[in-house]
Amino acid sequence: MDEVLYKDVRIERQNYVIIIDEINRANISRVFGELITLIEPDKRSHGEIPLQCTLPSGDEFIVPSNLYIIGTMNTADKSIALLDIALRRRFEFEAMYPIYELKEKIVYHKDVLQKINASIITRKGYDFQIGHAYFMDSQTSLEDIMNKKVIPLLLEYFMNDKKEVEGILKSAELTILEGVWPIKIKTSL
Numbered sequence: 001m002d003e004v005l006y007k008d009v010r011i012e013r014q015n016y017v018i019i020i021d022e023i024n025r026a027n028i029s030r031v032f033g034e035l036i037t038l039i040e041p042d043k044r045s046h047g048e049i050p051l052q053c054t055l056p057s058g059d060e061f062i063v064p065s066n067l068y069i070i071g072t073m074n075t076a077d078k079s080i081a082l083l084d085i086a087l088r089r090r091f092e093f094e095a096m097y098p099i100y101e102l103k104e105k106i107v108y109h110k111d112v113l114q115k116i117n118a119s120i121i122t123r124k125g126y127d128f129q130i131g132h133a134y135f136m137d138s139q140t141s142l143e144d145i146m147n148k149k150v151i152p153l154l155l156e157y158f159m160n161d162k163k164e165v166e167g168i169l170k171s172a173e174l175t176i177l178e179g180v181w182p183i184k185i186k187t188s189l
Contacts, residue, residue, distance in 0.1 A: 023071030
């Protein structure tokens with residue numbers, strides 16, 4: 001970080017972050033409005049061509065160079081198709097796939113998660129993998145994780161195709177309950 005001279009006092013410039021969760025579901029014109037151009041790196045306060053605008057209040061506004069905007073989204077989500085081209089031009093896209101080994105945290109049943117994801121990759125691609133967050137609570141059983149979180153997601157991804165979802169569950173060596181809809185697994189007798 002560099003320092004800024006402010007009223008004859010040197011202060012260390014700090015970085016700031018805004019996180020917009022599920023940005024692909026947002027109405028981009030309502031979130032950014034006409035200011036979307038100002039978030040481009042070259043238009044910010046220390047960019048090559050800094051731009052500012054006058055807000056309806058009469059105040060001058062410029063996006064500071066030390067502001068980072070992070071937008072999260074699930075690429076398997078159908079609403080990604082609605083992602084505005086203006087947003088695509090202004091953000092860098094960084095894939096975040098499941099992590100099976102974390103420092104100071106445990107991913108429970110990671111062998112099951114890895115097998116499920118290997119099967120999903122083969123059938124549907126990398127963007128449909130199940131995230132590790134479902135598998136980080138030591139208080140939740142594998143049966144509950146699968147029946148309440150993972151299987152409903154798989155049924156959505158595969159449009160209720162019972163054979164596809166059962167194939168994924170079998171690849172993870174899970175026991176599927178017979179004659180039950182929606183699909184459920186049983187981990188103990």
